[in-house]
Amino acid sequence: MDTPAPRVADTLPSSWPTVARAVVLLTALISVLLTSFAWPSVRSHVHDVPIAVAGPPAAVKQVSAALDQRLPGGFAITEVADTSAAERLIRDREVYGAIDVSSGAPQVITASAAGAAVAQTLQGVAVGLGQAQGAGKTSPVRDIVALPADDPRGAGLAAGALPLVMGGLLAALLLTRLVRGIARQVAGALTFAITGGLAVAAILQFWLGSLDGSYLANTGAIALAIAATSLTVIGLESQLGYAGFGLGAVTMMLIGNPLSGTSTAPEMLPGWSGTLGQLLPPGAGGQLLRSTAFFDGHGSTHSVLVLMTWLGFGVALCLAGGLPRRERRLAAGSAENVVAQPSS
Known part of the structure; x- marks a missing residue:
């Protein structure tokens, strides 16, 4: 059998207006990235x-x-x-x-x-x-509450904020692409939150020496942050498709991570941005980990409530997204049964 020849439209180069639109879009994206990450740092100062x-x-x-x-x-x-x-x-x-x-x-x-x-x-x-x-x-x-001797500047804790966010986003991306069934996606996200929490806490605490306190408590803080991020994004994707994943990524990566205050303090971020950051999983997760690692869990109530709220929101979206799929499967099964029945 002869291979069909490619269409002429597929072999022609893109028009110059298409190239111009791509360049404009890329310029806008890099400007947004720079603003979201640089603005909080450049404008940080001591206030309140x-x-x-x-x-x-x-x-x-x-x-x-x-x-x-x-x-x-x-x-x-x-x-x-x-x-x-x-x-x-x-x-x-x-x-x-x-x-x-x-x-x-x-x-x-x-x-x-x-x-x-x-x-x-x-x-x-x-x-x-x-x-x-x-x-x-x-x-x-x-x-009176010093950082560990192996990491006196707190570099490990500050550097660990971005991998936690990316871990939650990557979990959502891979699970929604590779795993079929919303229940299995949720189970995979929760399991990864536990294994990821165990691994990250072990690296930060036993290898880099950036954390003190209870290893299991630190693991729980990290796992809760990962679960809140990944389940929220999975839930958004189940409702809105690729647009939902993009919305979740922007919320967690471009807003939540720069405004988390993990490398400085939420009160040092400009204006209201520190308060906003503590209402998102990256900021709440960073503060919760500080509480478990260095303060025996004191001051963790707000962070736990924020993370549990996001986790519950994500699960609710996943459940809502799974119902239409189940109804479609049931409807398809009923239709097949009707077709399969012999006519009298």
Whole structure:
């Protein structure tokens, strides 16, 4: 049998207007990518970062005024009576650090595990407080919840944010393309969330030394983040097809990842973007992992609720997407039975 000759339209080169449209589209895409990833970093600054100031009311007001003069609007201050109260707020993840003037001479208390960038800012505050006391002096700094010695800058935790998002997206892509049946896709996503959580937590904790705390708790935090991402995207794809996958990818990768605040702190992102980031799986997952790894789970309630909401949303979409498919299969089966019945 002769092979049919290719159509002329298939062999002709594309028109120049088609090339121009492709170039315009690619230029727009790279501009969006750059904006989504660079804008939060370039515009990051200290604003409304929660800290505590411990000491007598008069001293607390004096320190608060000095902080507002040094960094206007930089801190949201909680006044406490003594050192133990300030440390309790830090360990409960209600504040990032504290300035303690309860003993007379000021000292700065930090928690680099909560955010290395904020801890560095507070170290700069310690220098300013020391200079106010006298030339060449620096107020002492205590890091009561420090990052691991093997990763004192928290690089592993910051770098792990993107692979977690990509893992959830890749799981959704492969499962929707290779696995038939929405129930099997959901089962595959949940199973991968567990195995992926075990693997990622093992690498970050036992090899790179970037995590402390309970390995199983860290695994659970990572697994919940992966499941929330992958199931949401699978659910969107079941409803909208390729457009749903694109919507999920944009939400998680181009919005959620840059606004997660994992490498700095949500409060350092510009304007409202940090708050938005904590309502999406990448941001909530990063904060949950910090809580399980360094703070015995304190301060994790909001992150767990956000992730469970997204996970439930994804499952609901998957169930809604699976019902029409089941009805079509039942209808097709009924039609086959009718055709197969012999006429009387």
